[in-house]
Amino acid sequence: MIVVILKSPAIEGSDPDWKAIAIDDRKKNFPKGGSYVSNFFSGDIRFVIGEHCGTLKPGGSYGDEMPKKRDNFNMTPVVVQFLHEGKWIIANESALRFLPQVRFLVFAFVDPASGRPRTMSFRDLKPLK
Numbered sequence: 459m460i461v462v463i464l465k466s467p468a469i470e471g472s473d474p475d476w477k478a479i480a481i482d483d484r485k486k487n488f489p490k491g492g493s494y495v496s497n498f499f500s501g502d503i504r505f506v507i508g509e510h511c512g513t514l515k516p517g518g519s520y521g522d523e524m525p526k527k528r529d530n531f532n533m534t535p536v537v538v539q540f541l542h543e544g545k546w547i548i549a550n551e552s553a554l555r556f557l558p559q560v561r562f563l564v565f566a567f568v569d570p571a572s573g574r575p576r577t578m579s580f581r582d583l584k585p586l587k
Contacts (some may be wrong), residue, residue, distance in 0.1 A: 459483060460563070460582075464498060465570070469501075481519070481563075482579040483582075491524030491558040495538075499575060502541040505564070508534035508556075514566075517583055524556045537568055540575040550577040 460481040465474050469517040473509055481487075481494065488494045497503045497514040504513040510526025525534040539546040561582040568578040 462496070462565075464567075467510075488521045488561055488582075489523045491523075491556055491560065492522055493554075493562040493564060494558075494565045495519060496566070499540055500568070501513055501526040503566045504539050504541075504546065505566075506537045507564075524558065528556055536564070536582060538564065538577045538578070540566065542575065547575060549575045554579060 460483050461522060464479065469557065473552065474518045479496070483494075487525070493507050493510070495503075495505050495507070495512075495514065496517055496519040500516055502513055502515055505511060505523070507521075508527045510522045510525060512520050523542045527548065528534045532555050534556055536550065536552050536554050537548065538550045540549050541547075556562070563580040563582065565578050565580075567576060567578075
């Protein structure tokens with residue numbers, strides 16, 4: 459189980475709210491060498507991770523196995539786009555190195571400091587059984 463604690467923006471004159479989200483990291487949801495995408499944005503996002511692609515509603519998540527289409531360095535393209543005012547905006551276009559012992563969490567959210575859509579990826583390096 460992975461627990462993510464999010465701070466929502468404070469409404470003027472009040473304290474910010476905190477929200478805990480649990481991610482079921484069992485192999486069927488978040489397999490070895492795979493990725494898990496969570497949408498913490500208020501609108502839809504879409505993503506491409508190797509041959510895996512999808513669209514997530516706000517609060518949605520998606521886990522999948524390690525991409526089969528990787529280059530000689532085990533790298534595969536990763537693209538995340540946000541739907542804003544009817545247009546898809548690229549928030550991240552990069553490549554990640556997928557190996558059997560590494561899993562990736564990819565979060566889409568609004569940066570509280572800038573107010574802009576952003577993504578972050580985290581590597582899970584714990585030994586997998």
